[in-house]
Amino acid sequence: MRDKVLVTTEWVADHLTDPKVRIAEVDVDTAAYDQGHVPGAIGWNWTTQLCDTVVRDVIPKNKLEELLGASGVANDSTVVLYGDNNNWFAAWAFWQLKLYGHQDVRIMDGGRKKWLAEGKELSTEAPKPAKTTYRAKDQDESLRAFLPDVMTAVKSKSAALVDVRSPAEFTGEILAPPGLPETCQRGGHIPGAKSMPWAKLANEDGTFKTDAEIKALYDGVGVTGDKPIIAYCRIGERSSHSWFALKYLLGYKDVKNYDGSWTEWGNLVRAQVEKP
Amino acid sequence: MKAEEYTERNETIDTWPVHIVTYRIGEKYYCTIDNVDPGARFARAEGGTREDAERTALEKAKKYLGQTRRRTT
Numbered sequence: 001m002r003d004k005v006l007v008t009t010e011w012v013a014d015h016l017t018d019p020k021v022r023i024a025e026v027d028v029d030t031a032a033y034d035q036g037h038v039p040g041a042i043g044w045n046w047t048t049q050l051c052d053t054v055v056r057d058v059i060p061k062n063k064l065e066e067l068l069g070a071s072g073v074a075n076d077s078t079v080v081l082y083g084d085n086n087n088w089f090a091a092w093a094f095w096q097l098k099l100y101g102h103q104d105v106r107i108m109d110g111g112r113k114k115w116l117a118e119g120k121e122l123s124t125e126a127p128k129p130a131k132t133t134y135r136a137k138d139q140d141e142s143l144r145a146f147l148p149d150v151m152t153a154v155k156s157k158s159a160a161l162v163d164v165r166s167p168a169e170f171t172g173e174i175l176a177p178p179g180l181p182e183t184c185q186r187g188g189h190i191p192g193a194k195s196m197p198w199a200k201l202a203n204e205d206g207t208f209k210t211d212a213e214i215k216a217l218y219d220g221v222g223v224t225g226d227k228p229i230i231a232y233c234r235i236g237e238r239s240s241h242s243w244f245a246l247k248y249l250l251g252y253k254d255v256k257n258y259d260g261s262w263t264e265w266g267n268l269v270r271a272q273v274e275k276p
Numbered sequence: 277m278k279a280e281e282y283t284e285r286n287e288t289i290d291t292w293p294v295h296i297v298t299y300r301i302g303e304k305y306y307c308t309i310d311n312v313d314p315g316a317r318f319a320r321a322e323g324g325t326r327e328d329a330e331r332t333a334l335e336k337a338k339k340y341l342g343q344t345r346r347r348t349t
Contacts, residue, residue, distance in 0.1 A: 029308070029317050036277055036301045085310070085317055116279040116299060123277065166313040171349045178292045178311040179318030179340040187347055199313060276349040 002211060005094075005248045006109045007080055009118060015080075016040050022073045022129070023080045025112065026050065026089040028237075036122030038082065038108075038115060042071045042129070046089045046237070050096060058096050058139075058259065065134045068102075072129025075102070082108035082115070086199075086206040091240035095257055099144060101137030107244065110206040117205065143243075145230045145256035147264060154191050154272070159228040159254075161193035162221075164242040165262065169234070170195045171276035175266070176234060183234070184266030188273035190232070194221040198238045201245050211249050218250070225252035232258040232265075277302060281326070286312065289334070292341050296333070298326055307333040 015021045016039050023041040025033050033043035044050055049067055050059050059067070073079055079097060083090035090107055097105045108115070116122075145153075153159035168174045172187025189195070201214050208214070223229060229246055231239040236259030247255040265271055282299040293312040298305060307329035309319040318340050321332035 029320060031320070035304075035306055036279070084308075088316075113297075117282050117284075119278045119280065119282070121278055122301060168313070168346075173346055173349050174344060175347075176344070177316045177318070178344040179309075179337065180311075180316055180344075182344070187349070197313065 001251050002249055005106050005244070006208065007106045008109055009114050009120060012038060012080060012082070012108050012115075013120060018078075020076075021078045021080060022071060023082070023108075024071065024093065026081060026083040026093045027112065028083070028085045028088055032084050032112065034124065036124055037112075039121055039123040039125075040127050041082075041123075042127060044071075044093060046092060050089070050093055058099060058144075061100060061136050061139065064096070064100050065136050068134040068136070069132050070129075072127075072132055073102075073134055074132045075135060076104070078104045078106065080106050080108055082111045084112045086113065086202045086241070087111040088237045088241055091244045092237040094244055095143065095240040099139050099141075101140060109208060113206040142254070143247075143256060145232075145258035145260075147260055147268075149256065150190065150230060150232075150258055150260075150265070153228075153230055157192060159230050159256075160223045161190050162218075162223055162229060162231045162239075162242060162246075163189045163193040163195050164198040164231055164233045164239050165189075165195075166197050166199070167195060169262070170197075172273070173276075183263050186266045186273050188266070188275040189262075190265055191272050191274040193232075193274070194223055196221050196223065196242070198233065198242045201242065208245060208249060214245050215250055218246070225250065228254040228256065230256045230258050232261040234262045235259070236261050281305075289338055290341055292344070294337060294341075296330065298330055300326070305329040309333050309337045 081090040175182040233239040319336035323329035
């Protein structure tokens, strides 16, 4: 399964001019792409191009079709995503492409960090791909959890909730990662959630740990795939990374990403919060 | 063109562990600082020398970290 969704930096270097492959960089730091990027890679800005800019939501279907069409992505393209912060927002983009049914999406293991550290070729030239007419499928909501799903899971314990934020966010010691704006009113976690920080799934070089190592981590907190899983973080991008690992590396069938995450739950009037 | 003189190190700023990455692309040096856990880049700077880029990024990092409060749980 891993071979179908993860590619190495070497694989990407060997496919830079493959017409079936479209490469896109998606960074937390939206200025990073302009420093230099994988030659031929398109840059997608998560703050403007991978969300609905009016309603809090993922990118609307017609906007995704426009974005992919303008990026030269065809329905049968292999899309390779990579980015900074160990692929946080590359995983966010992966999740959205899967939501809209793109068949062949992969993540470059190790992301931008590994590409830079290996001294691989960079380009500052923005590619001008031939436009395509892309047709997205309707959103597959089996991959996404909304607030009512989470409330049901809390009440009936029908799903395993996985909080992938840092331990200090889980306990409520801090409201957001140090250095980032605090965007919730209460600290803590959703009642019953298990803590499995996303960073534990990654090696020092930004690559994913082995399937066996990741499975052992989740088994250790009782998340075994025997019931549906809902992953959440603060805004849904770190949990995309964990969702990717649970669904595509471990192969658990029913895994949802709760993109409302803590900025929804932690601001909700009368929502129960558990500490520590 | 490629990233050269790539370095990574960990430091502590006002009790917060941070991870500092610096490299050069062409004639510019880039420095980015992330919080070790969860690893979110929150300060970056560029400069004509490694020292310039790191000094500016560290100044930004100190400012932003100063805005993060620890709470009792």
